[in-house]
Amino acid sequence: MNTTALVAAFVVLVSGLIWIGTQSNDTDWAGNRNQCVGGCYEEWKAENGGNIAAVEQTKQAALAAASPEALGEKYYGQCIACHGGRGEGGIGPMLAGQAAADIVAKLTAYRAGKERGAQSAMMYPVAKPMTDADLNNIAAFVATL
Numbered sequence: 532m533n534t535t536a537l538v539a540a541f542v543v544l545v546s547g548l549i550w551i552g553t554q555s556n557d558t559d560w561a562g563n564r565n566q567c568v569g570g571c572y573e574e575w576k577a578e579n580g581g582n583i584a585a586v587e588q589t590k591q592a593a594l595a596a597a598s599p600e601a602l603g604e605k606y607y608g609q610c611i612a613c614h615g616g617r618g619e620g621g622i623g624p625m626l627a628g629q630a631a632a633d634i635v636a637k638l639t640a641y642r643a644g645k646e647r648g649a650q651s652a653m654m655y656p657v658a659k660p661m662t663d664a665d666l667n668n669i670a671a672f673v674a675t676l
């Protein structure tokens with residue numbers, strides 16, 4: 532079989548599928564069934580305390596008002612597996628009891644790709660995406676442990 536025959540066969544197949552698709556349309560179809568308008572949206576607003584913009588604003592306000600400790604605690608979720616829920620250590624060293632300035636300095640070093648201990652490579656991908664604010668929040672939270 533040459534290429535032209537293959538292409539022709541493919542075109543016939545696709546056309547056939549499109550034709551079958553047009554023949555099997557659901558006549559009751561009334562558009563997007565996932566929509567939530569009218570009564571559905573009113574219900575959603577009542578449940579969530581406002582329209583979508585208001586809900587988002589409330590979230591943003593809560594985030595802006597959150598203390599560094601609270602934000603740090605949230606971020607610390609991804610550290611628990613290695614440093615323990617109370618910073619007691621495990622795969623990674625114990626963090627509890629360390630001064631905030633030390634935590635910031637150590638994380639800054641990892642973020643810059645500097646080698647500290649033998650297992651620094653485990654911390655590089657963790658520290659890389661952290662912003663200065665993240666470092667300070669984490670340090671503030673660790674200081675409470």
Ligand code: HEC
Binds near residue numbers: 637650654657
């Ligand atoms: C995959 C496991 C793993 C995860 C996840 C992890 N760490 Fe680590 N962490 C380590 C290891 C291992 C070391 C020791 C690295 C070395 O030898 O320098 C370390 C070292 C540290 C140190 C230096 C501690 C010291 O006293 O020398 C700090 C601070 C730290 N991690 C903070 C964090 C924070 C904050 C997070 C979460 C955002 C986190 N780590 C997530 C494994 C991990």
